[in-house]
Amino acid sequence: MALQARIEVEDVSVLFPLYHGSSRSLKKMVVAAASGRLGKDQQQRVVVRALQNVNLRLSSGDRLGLVGTNGAGKTTLLRVLAGVYEPVAGRLRVQGSLNALLDPSLGMNAELTGRENILLRGLYNGLPRSMLPRLEEDVAEFAGLADFIDLPVRIYSAGMVIRLGFALATAIRPQILLMDEWFLAGDAVFMEKARQRLEEMVRGAEILVLSTHQMSVVREWCTRVVWLEQGRVRADGAPEEVLPQYLGTPLEMA
């Protein structure tokens, strides 16, 4: 039997050195400067302190909502949990199969067709070959791309990439589900279908970590809330305790 899912984050810090002036970094730098997060590391490079000494323990049954204003560190924390970013300090332990819905096109190869991407994802996730036809049928049917499924992903519209990315990401059920709020994008008809599929996945997962500005989603799905502020945990508790504190502070988006 598989071990129960568990996540332990101990004193984790993440810094982003700012090397160059691309418009994306510049925008991030301005946000960071405004919130007093710029500093220098040991090599005297300018850095953004995205997460500072974060502690968190999650076990089977936890449904966590990450809240906080823009730039608070929600996406960074999700990416640390997914293994995309490595902390500069602290320790992370993750036990259990994990699926991260962080970016719709993550892990997709634009040169391959939709169908080829489905097969690749199945193999990458270690599915036996005998299960690939079922995966292919499930994803192709759900994404509803008709003949486009046999054309390269690079010619898809943004909405089509989201459909395929969503269908792929939700085809394989993990013990730990990490979710950023991109999954709430998409056209209305698709969202209705998407929400049902997502709800099944959320119910099936042992641990959910969800980052969102939509409090209705937190209230509906989460049993615990962590409020991040300037890269630190400001509050951690039941939604009915933490949300009123959070919503009582001046917000740009809530």
Ligand SMILES: Nc1ncnc2c1ncn2[C@@H]1O[C@H](COP(=O)(O)OP(=O)(O)OP(=O)(O)O)[C@@H](O)[C@H]1O
């Ligand atoms: N690649 C990067 N390079 C430099 N700084 C970054 C980078 N990614 C994030 N940051 C900075 O790290 C901090 C945390 O950003 P993060 O994206 O985790 O916030 P967030 O809570 O997800 O915000 P939002 O709600 O706006 O998505 C911000 O100050 C941001 O400017």
